[in-house]
Amino acid sequence: MIKIGVLALQGAVREHIRSVEACGVEAIAIKRKEQLEEIDGLILPGGESTAMRRLIDKYDFMDALKQFAKEGKPMFGTCAGLILLAKNLVGYNESHIGVMDIKVERNSFGRQVDSFEADLAIKDVAENFPAVFIRAPHIVEAGENVEILCKHNDRIVAAREGQFLGCSFHPELTENHDLTAYFVKMVKEAKQKQLV
Ligand code: GLN
Numbered sequence: 001m002i003k004i005g006v007l008a009l010q011g012a013v014r015e016h017i018r019s020v021e022a023c024g025v026e027a028i029a030i031k032r033k034e035q036l037e038e039i040d041g042l043i044l045p046g047g048e049s050t051a052m053r054r055l056i057d058k059y060d061f062m063d064a065l066k067q068f069a070k071e072g073k074p075m076f077g078t079c080a081g082l083i084l085l086a087k088n089l090v091g092y093n094e095s096h097i098g099v100m101d102i103k104v105e106r107n108s109f110g111r112q113v114d115s116f117e118a119d120l121a122i123k124d125v126a127e128n129f130p131a132v133f134i135r136a137p138h139i140v141e142a143g144e145n146v147e148i149l150c151k152h153n154d155r156i157v158a159a160r161e162g163q164f165l166g167c168s169f170h171p172e173l174t175e176n177h178d179l180t181a182y183f184v185k186m187v188k189e190a191k192q193k194q195l196v
Helices: 013-022 033-038 049-058 062-070 080-085 178-195
Strands: 003-007 026-030 041-044 075-078 086-089 100-105 115-122 126-134 138-142 147-152 155-161 164-167
Touching (some): 003 013, 003 033, 003 178, 013 026, 013 178, 026 033, 033 062, 041 080, 049 080, 075 080, 080 086, 080 100, 115 147, 115 155, 126 178, 138 147, 164 178
Parallel strands (some): 003 026, 003 041, 041 075, 086 100
Antiparallel strands (some): 100 138, 138 155, 155 164
C-alpha cells in the first residue's frame, strides 16, 4: 500500500488528489512538513511558483522537501511544481528545491497564448494526452540522465530523471489520469526497492 501527498500550500491541490484517487491510491493534502514522513511520493502542483516558494519558506518546508528528495522518494512537479524542482531557472541565479537536472523558463509560451490545450503523445504514458497549459513554463535544457517524454512545438514539456517527473502542463485538469498513473507506478516501484 502506498500513499501519495500533494503539497497543499497553494495551487491546484484538490484536482491532483482526485486524480491520484482515480488511480486507486490514497492521497493526502500536505500542509505541515511532518506529514512528509507519512507518504511515499509527493506531487508539487501548478499555481504560482514565487507564491509557493514564499509559503515553503514561511512554513519551514524547504529542508524537509530536500530531505524527501535525498531519500530517493519520487516527486512529480506540474507547471509551477516543475519550476520548483528545476536545478536552473532562466533569468534567476537561484533555484527553489533544485533537485532535477533541467533548466526551466517561466511563462515561456508568451502572453498571446496565455492558456491553451494540445493533444500530446507522451512516451510510455499516452498516445493522445489532453494537456492544459496555463502560463506554462518549458524545459530549455535537460541533463544527460534526463529522459525526454514529450515535446510540443519543439519544446520539452515533460521529462523524467530517475525519481523525478515533471511537466509544463496541468495533467490533473482532465479526465485522463494516465500521467498520474505513470507517477503512481514510479512510487510503487520506489517503495518496492526500499522494501527489498
Ligand atoms: N506561471 C506560473 C509560475 O511561473 C506557473 C503557472 C502554472 O502553474 N499554471 O509559477
